[in-house]
Amino acid sequence: MIDSSCKKMTRIELVYTVTRNMVRELSKIKDVEIPDFLKAYLEKGHKNQTIYKTRTDEENSKLAYLLQQAYDCFKWVQENRVSLDSVAFQHLKRLLEEQSVETEEGVVIPVDGKKISPQSLQNPSDPDAPFRYKAGHNHVGSVLNLVEVHDPEKELGLIMHADLKENRHSDAEFGEEFVTHHPLSEKIQTLAVDGAYFRQETIEKAEEKDIEMNFSQMTGRNVSDTDIGVNQFEIDKDTHKITRCPKGYEPTFSVYDSEKKVYTAKFYKQHCNQCPLKEFCQVKEQKKAFHISFSESKRKTDEIRSKIGSKRHKELSNYRAHRLF
Numbered sequence: 079m080i081d082s083s084c085k086k087m088t089r090i091e092l093v094y095t096v097t098r099n100m101v102r103e104l105s106k107i108k109d110v111e112i113p114d115f116l117k118a119y120l121e122k123g124h125k126n127q128t129i130y131k132t133r134t135d136e137e138n139s140k141l142a143y144l145l146q147q148a149y150d151c152f153k154w155v156q157e158n159r160v161s162l163d164s165v166a167f168q169h170l171k172r173l174l175e176e177q178s179v180e181t182e183e184g185v186v187i188p189v190d191g192k193k194i195s196p197q198s199l200q201n202p203s204d205p206d207a208p209f210r211y212k213a214g215h216n217h218v219g220s221v222l223n224l225v226e227v228h229d230p231e232k233e234l235g236l237i238m239h240a241d242l243k244e245n246r247h248s249d250a251e252f253g254e255e256f257v258t259h260h261p262l263s264e265k266i267q268t269l270a271v272d273g274a275y276f277r278q279e280t281i282e283k284a285e286e287k288d289i290e291m292n293f294s295q296m297t298g299r300n301v302s303d304t305d306i307g308v309n310q311f312e313i314d315k316d317t318h319k320i321t322r323c324p325k326g327y328e329p330t331f332s333v334y335d336s337e338k339k340v341y342t343a344k345f346y347k348q349h350c351n352q353c354p355l356k357e358f359c360q361v362k363e364q365k366k367a368f369h370i371s372f373s374e375s376k377r378k379t380d381e382i383r384s385k386i387g388s389k390r391h392k393e394l395s396n397y398r399a400h401r402l403f
Contacts, residue, residue, distance in 0.1 A: 087201050090129055093144040096173045096202055097151055103166040110160055141188050145178045149186040169202045221245040223252040249274035257283045270394040278375045294395035296383050306358045307380030308372040325353050339374040
């Protein structure tokens with residue numbers, strides 16, 4: 079994450095600042111008489127008195143009051159048709175659209191804070207910087223994704239790709255975009271990333287390009303030494319049907335839904351009941367048979383999780399951890 083240099087404002091600070099900027103813009107225009115209800119925004123000490131000397135129990139009413147002033151300022155500028163093309167006016171318009179709702183009587187009501195988009199205006203000094211909560215912290219700014227190419231024989235690494243996006247851009251999106259579109263993805267053999275980059279489409283595209291993908295961590299429960307992942311069920315490459323269970327038993331029924339990419343099979347109760355792997359298998363007992371059904375995404379996830387802790391996984395994960403800066 080690359081935080082913007084702008085200050086993270088409270089809603090009261092934001093509304094006040096946007097309105098004040100508009101008033102300052104008006105004060106620069108010759109022959110424009112600023113209305114009395116806005117003149118205080120040009121006075122020294124007005125900001126501190128309005129924002130920082132407000133008690134907690136007054137905050138909601140203060141926010142509503144300032145939003146109403148922002149709205150009245152907006153209407154005044156519109157009616158007098160001054161500075162309509164200014165940046166200050168565009169910020170004021172955006173603020174009201176994102177932070178308030180107008181009633182038929184011309185009264186503006188603050189929008190519930192939980193309903194305000196993370197992409198809303200956070201600070202007029204950096205209007206394109208969105209808000210994001212990640213890893214227990216609030217961020218206002220951008221996110222940078224780097225791709226380093228490493229030569230294991232020469233033990234050299236070089237950053238070959240950098241991608242800067244709004245901080246709402248997820249790791250999974252970065253991963254899919256790189257593997258799908260970047261020319262480097264046609265040349266690399268292995269890609270070591272964090273588990274947040276996991277996405278089914280990325281895995282499929284990596285397989286098409288013969289890229290070995292290593293995820294240092296995965297969310298959710300890992301497949302332990304005793305658990306049996308669904309990736310251990312044998313699947314026919316042509317029909318995509320389950321042909322054998324991890325113990326080697328053939329199903330009595332098997333079908334693949336190509337549209338939903340879901341595998342389904344049924345097994346004899348006699349086989350499953352006497353199977354030493356039953357306790358760790360993901361089949362479910364039904365009235366006449368044992369049943370298993372899983373998606374391609376689940377199969378890929380279990381396959382990746384089954385590799386966690388292996389020598390190869392540790393090697394690639396440790397390399398990635400040591401290269402972080």
